[in-house]
Amino acid sequence: MTIVGGGMDDGLGKGSSNNSSGKLGRHLPAMGNDRSDSELFQRIRTRLRAAVGEDVFNSWFARLELEEIVDDKAHLSVPTRFLCSWIQSNYAEKILDIFRAEKPGVERLHFTVRVNGQARPRLEKPAEPANEPETEAAPAAAAQARPPRDTAAPRGDVLSGSALDPKMTFDNFVPGGSNEIALGIAKQVASAALNGTVSFNPVYIHSTVGLGKSHLLNAIAWAAGANEPGRNIVYLTADHFMYHFITAVQRQSAIALKDWLRRVDLLLIDDMQFLQGKSATEFGHTLGTLLTGAKQVVVAGDAPPRDLEMLDERVRSRLSGGLVVPITGFDMDLRKNIVTRRAEIAQQRFGVHFPPAVIDYISRIVVSHGRDLDGAVNRLVAANQLTNEMITVPLAERTLADLVRAREARRVRIEDILRIVSRHYKVPRNELLSSRRSRDVVRPRQIAMYLAKSLTSRSLPEIGRRFGGRDHTTVLHSVRKVEQMMKDDADLTQEIELLKRMLEE
Secondary structure, eight states, X not given: OEEOOOOSBSSSSTTSOOOTTOOOOTTOOTTTOSHHXXXXXXXXXXXXXXXXXXXXXXXXTTTOEEEEEETTEEEEEESBHHHHHHHHHHTHHHHHHHHHHHOTTOOEEEEEEEETTEEOOOOSSOOOOSSOOTTSOSSOOOOOOOOTTOOOOOOTTOOOOOOOOTTOXXXXXXXXXXXXXXXXXXXXXXXXXXXXOOOSSSEEEEOSTTSSHHHHHHHHHHHHHTTOXXXXXXXXXXXXXXXXXXXXXXXXXXXXHHHXXXXXXXXXXXXXXXXXXXXXXXXXXXHHHHHHTTOEEEEEESSOGGGOTTSOHHHHHHHHTSEEXXXXXXXXXXXXXXXXXXXXXXXXXXXXXXXXXXXXXXHHHOOSXXXXXXXXXXXXXXXXXXXXXXXXXXXXXXHTHHHHHHHHSOOOOHHHHHHHHHHHHTOOHHHHTSOOOOHHHHHHHHHHHHHHHHHSOOOHHHHHHHTTSOOHHHHHHHHHHHHHHHHHOHHHHHHHHHHHHHHHO
């Protein structure tokens, strides 16, 4: 089996094709795009789902596609190098066994990475085997992230960073009241890095999903390396960082990983909230070394440093001691500017016109985040192209109905409840999940369980499992206890209503 490297992104899902339905053969040559291959792969997906379970399947295989079957080799593709390497390392034999059971003639698998939604052309000769000798650099060597104009071959002594998205530049970032400070800081960091100096260090950008953190990190990387291709700039998603660390430990080459990280001029870590375990500890050591050596570090996460409880206290303190920059929710003006910009691009590419009334409608009803605004524009363009119907408010009402429902009933997660309750009552999240019975812990824990039962669709047993493995009777007792306290205490009722508003904002 061989793996062909490359792709738009190495993290799970960033910049990748959202192909959870497992569409088949979108880019197949005529010889492989027949119905039998499609039906074959659907059967293989069904068997694979049954073998690994729903959660594992959705995490690792939902975006796996069959490109073609040539002779005894099945050519499969995924959207990221990270997925490609992980599947090849951990599940290739299982997938091959299922292929053999469904189509006995298949004896080999070939994994490729889709670039811009398309699989790379099949190589005429096999690529180098993935299991290279341990004397080579630890995680699979690949091209380091470079600005689009740099076509130089990667240096052989560097490990792979997550690929940058060429669309995520400062020119394409729409500024507004909620993100103007973060944008200004990002430009200053990029300018300083380009000149070989350090401004604020470290910089920590945080917001909820879809408000532009990843865009800013990508933009910093592009701008910092635009006129100096030799700069050692590394952008990593947290899961990619963990993959590098775990692979390095397995190959007994952790020293090479540490040396590589400590040689970078600009390190950008995205999705910090997913970093955990020994990888988080290693990041703490690396962060300390880089800061001591005056190297620039920029980190993004979905919560302030104090709420990243999977990190060591020293790491949280380091991040908090730098420049912490929040990005708040988009206001109406910023949403309208984003939709206007996307509509202009759609008109240039497809010749479709978005009337001002439609732009106002989208800006008013889509209040979640920037990706939903992009998705709303894309849906209307697709509807126009498929039906030739003019883009109007009635068309938008029909096409974007589910986004309206999402606005009316925001989905609250138990993780959100734990975070808000922990912050409000100043009780660490791990204490809420612990067996401690002191009053200062028990009451917030009971309130959190009450909110989980009131604001989510989770069952009592499931809530119990999420709260440290408690049984459903404990959850039920907590819910009834809080309900009784609210009847007797008007101040508590107001306090819980405040928590609900915080969760639903």
